[in-house]
Amino acid sequence: MPQATTYDAIVIGTSQGGRFLPIALAKAGRNVALIERGPLGGVCVNVGCTPTKTMVASARVAYLARRGVEYGVHTGPISVDLQAVRAQTRDR
Numbered sequence: 879m880p881q882a883t884t885y886d887a888i889v890i891g892t893s894q895g896g897r898f899l900p901i902a903l904a905k906a907g908r909n910v911a912l913i914e915r916g917p918l919g920g921v922c923v924n925v926g927c928t929p930t931k932t933m934v935a936s937a938r939v940a941y942l943a944r945r946g947v948e949y950g951v952h953t954g955p956i957s958v959d960l961q962a963v964r965a966q967t968r969d970r
Contacts, residue, residue: 885911893920929967936963 886908889900897919900912917924936958943956 883909883911885909887911888913891915891920892918893922896920897923932967933963936966 887900887903888911889896889903890913892900892912892914900910903910914920922928940956940958943953946953
């Protein structure tokens with residue numbers, strides 16, 4: 879029979895900010911167990927808030943670029959490469 883492990887802290891689930899707690903505890907010399915059902919960081923980091931903010935930022939840049947002439951800024955045709963935008967959401 880395997881020997882039981884004793885932990886100083888058990889962290890259940892992570893979030894955008896919550897993923898730092900087990901790291902800080904481990905660096906402080908604590909024995910930590912982390913239980914996460916899905917990808918580390920939870921929904922916000924992986925498919926929710928952070929990717930959405932990246933897509934909104936790309937849309938804002940495209941909007942401003944298209945209105946540049948109103949501010950005396952002249953550009954060529956503006957287009958959005960949605961695959962590049964989606965790649966950015968995965969890389970952040």
